Amino acid sequence: MKNFRDLQIWNRSHGLTLDIYRITQSFPSIETYGLLSQMRRSVSSIPTNIAEGCGRSTDKDFARFLDMAMGSASELEYQLILACDLRYISAEIFETTNAELTEIKRMLNAFIQKLRANR
Numbered sequence: 001m002k003n004f005r006d007l008q009i010w011n012r013s014h015g016l017t018l019d020i021y022r023i024t025q026s027f028p029s030i031e032t033y034g035l036l037s038q039m040r041r042s043v044s045s046i047p048t049n050i051a052e053g054c055g056r057s058t059d060k061d062f063a064r065f066l067d068m069a070m071g072s073a074s075e076l077e078y079q080l081i082l083a084c085d086l087r088y089i090s091a092e093i094f095e096t097t098n099a100e101l102t103e104i105k106r107m108l109n110a111f112i113q114k115l116r117a118n119r
Contacts, residue, residue, distance in 0.1 A: 002054040004053075007050065013046040013104050073105045081094075
């Protein structure tokens, strides 16, 4: 069993989660149960799935949870685009946040490939 807190990918995705929670605090109240909630669920699912995968006994299981984290990251990518298009976030915040998300997705992909190569 691996300690997820030791993984750089978990630390980066946890940091992104904190960022999204801060960013969405300024969303209009009509989005409380809409886009705001969806973004928070998507982003928190990334480190959650990494943590859960670390608790699994095989690399195959771990890779499956990383795949789920990747799906959540893709959901968040669209939600960031939507938030920017609706002008809930600035283009600058979008660019910065999306760049971090892109790096996290790259790291997830590399980790998945490594786990699958070990089989």
